[in-house]
Amino acid sequence: MKERKERIEKLLERYFDARTTDDEEAELRAYFQMEDEVDAGLLYARTMFCGMDGLAAERLPAARRPAGNKPAARRMTLRLCGMAAAAAVVLGLFLCVEYLRRPYCYIDGVAVYDKEVAMQATVYLQAFSEFSDPGVIVDELIEND
Numbered sequence: 001m002k003e004r005k006e007r008i009e010k011l012l013e014r015y016f017d018a019r020t021t022d023d024e025e026a027e028l029r030a031y032f033q034m035e036d037e038v039d040a041g042l043l044y045a046r047t048m049f050c051g052m053d054g055l056a057a058e059r060l061p062a063a064r065r066p067a068g069n070k071p072a073a074r075r076m077t078l079r080l081c082g083m084a085a086a087a088a089v090v091l092g093l094f095l096c097v098e099y100l101r102r103p104y105c106y107i108d109g110v111a112v113y114d115k116e117v118a119m120q121a122t123v124y125l126q127a128f129s130e131f132s133d134p135g136v137i138v139d140e141l142i143e144n145d
Contacts, residue, residue: 012045
C-alpha cells in the first residue's frame with residue numbers, strides 16, 4: 001500500500017513536469033478512479049483526473065445542434081445583436097443627456113431651461129418691488145379679477 005502511494009506520488013511529479021508516458025497517465029487515471037480512499041494530499045489529483053474524464057465524456061446531443069445553414073443563421077443573429085446594441089447605446093445617450101440637463105430656474109413649478117424666457121418672466125415681477133408690500137398688491141389684483 002505504501003509502495004503504491006509512493007509510486008503514484010512519483011508519477012504525479014513526472015506528470016506535472018510533463019514527462020509521463022501515455023501508459024503512466026493511464027495508470028494514474030485508473031488509480032484515482034478505482035481507489036475508494038485517497039490520501040488527503042492527493043485529493044486535488046483525484047479531482048483533476050476524474051474531472052478530465054467527465055469532461056471528455058461530454059458530447060453535444062444531436063437534438064441540440066442547430067439545423068440548417070449555420071453561417072447564414074449566425075450572420076443574421078450577429079446582425080440582430082448589433083442592431084439591438086446600437087439601439088441600446090442611442091437610448092442610453094438620450095437618457096444621459098436628459099438626466100444631466102439642468103433647468104435654469106423654476107417658474108410656477110415648471111422647469112425653465114431657456115435663460116431668455118426666465119429673464120422675461122422676472123421683468124414683469126420687478127415692477128412689484130417698487131411697492132412697499134408687493135404681496136398685498138398681488139392679493140388685491142387677484143381679488144379684483
